[in-house]
Amino acid sequence: MKVPSNIITLLAGIILTLISLWYGQNHGLMPAAASETAQEVDGLFNLMMTISTGLFLLIEGVLIYSVIRFRRQKGDTTDGPPVEGNVPLEIVWTAIPTVIVFILAIYSFEVYNEMGGLDPMASMDHGGSQMAHEHHDHGQLVALNSDNKSIALGLGASPNSDPNVEPLVIEVQGLQYAWIFTYPESGVISGEMHVPIDRPVQLKMTASDVIHAFWLPELRLKQDVIPGREVQLTFTSNRLGNYPIICAELCGAFHGGMKTTMTVDSPEDFEQWIQDNTFALTDTPGAVAMSSEQSAINN
Ligand SMILES: [Cu+2]
Known part of the structure; x- marks a missing residue:
């Protein structure tokens, strides 16, 4: 059959x-x-x-x-049939x-x-934000600052996020070959990033020397960080754990070593980490807590 x-x-x-x-x-x-x-x-x-x-x-x-069905038969030295296009197939x-x-x-x-990619200025407190919103209202993707020079870069707040929830602001500085995280609320400065789970985080990022790229594979985020410009990245993590932060822009000889960790903590653990690193700051004036291990030693 x-x-x-x-x-x-x-x-x-x-x-x-x-x-x-x-x-x-x-x-x-x-x-x-x-x-x-x-x-x-x-x-x-x-x-x-x-x-x-x-x-x-x-x-x-x-x-x-x-290849198998239409292969050359033994002893067949003739040309194949001349096929010249097939309009329905091409359509x-x-x-x-x-x-x-x-x-x-x-x-x-x-x-x-x-992800907030269409409105990077949404939660920016720059002087140009009013201007930016005017542009945004007209559906423009590129917002101009009041000086008409800089263009907003990065990811702002998601349109679905609650405007009443204040994001945790972290200042991120990229330099050859490290990331420095500053928490303006508490004054903590660290070489690794801790964020609380389920709370919006707003990174304000700059580079001090060359272009770096801030890459968080587990958040599917990658953002260029540029000297002389503030770039924003907003996200909310919903999963506890340690995740790598990697520089994804060839920035010099030791680019490959420009890595650190983001730790997503429970709100309690995050508060504890902030406190530990604040104590480290006040105990030894001028000292910078570069890691939680180091602050544990200081305690
Ligand atoms: Cu780098």
């Missing part, structure tokens, strides 16, 4: 779709997601992975099938990628907006 070819095509399509859907969720390529927006970024990545897997299997499958393989690109564009725009 011969199975009709359209049944085989349908079965192959179903199997291909199921494999793609499964692999899109189980590729295991991403580290832990430590925030809601990181999970949304993963949603976008997983969709792209699903589509790519489907296209890979389809194209490679047809290629391998054709289909142009239309499908167009639709895919539109879906991905809209989806990624949505995720970027969720």
Whole structure:
């Protein structure tokens, strides 16, 4: 009995779709997601992975099938049939990628907006914020400062975030080859970053020498840090743990060593850490607490 070819095509399509859907969720390529927006970024990545897997299997499958099925027969030295285009096929393989690109564009725009990427000036207290809001009202993505020179950089507050919740402000300074974190509320200065869980954090970042890039893989955030400019990064972590902070811009000979840790603490542990490092500051005037281990020694 011969199975009709359209049944085989349908079965192959179903199997291909199921494999793609499964692999899109189980590729295991991403580290832990430590925030809601990181999970949304993963949603976008997983969709792209699903589509790519489907296209890979389809194209490679047809290629391998054709290599075997239409290979040269023994003793056949004639030319192959002259094939000159196929209009319906060309329309289909142009239309499908167009639709895919539109879906991905809209989806990624949505995720970027969720992250606060479309309104970097939203919670900035610069003199230019009024101007920035005027521009924002007209739907412009680029906000000008009052001096009309600097353009807002970074990620502001998510449009979904509660405007009544004050974010924890941390000043981040990138320099060859370290990150320095200053907590203006308490005066703590540290070489590693601690943040409380479930509270919005607003990083105000500058570089003192060359361009660095502040990369938090578990938050799916990466932001260039530029000398002479303030760059903002706003996020809320929802997962306790230690996560690497890595410089992702080749910034000199020891760029590879420009790493530290972000610790997401419970609110109590965070308060404790702030207190420990504040004591370290007052006990030995002028001393800078570079790590919690060091402050433990000081106590
Ligand atoms: Cu660097």
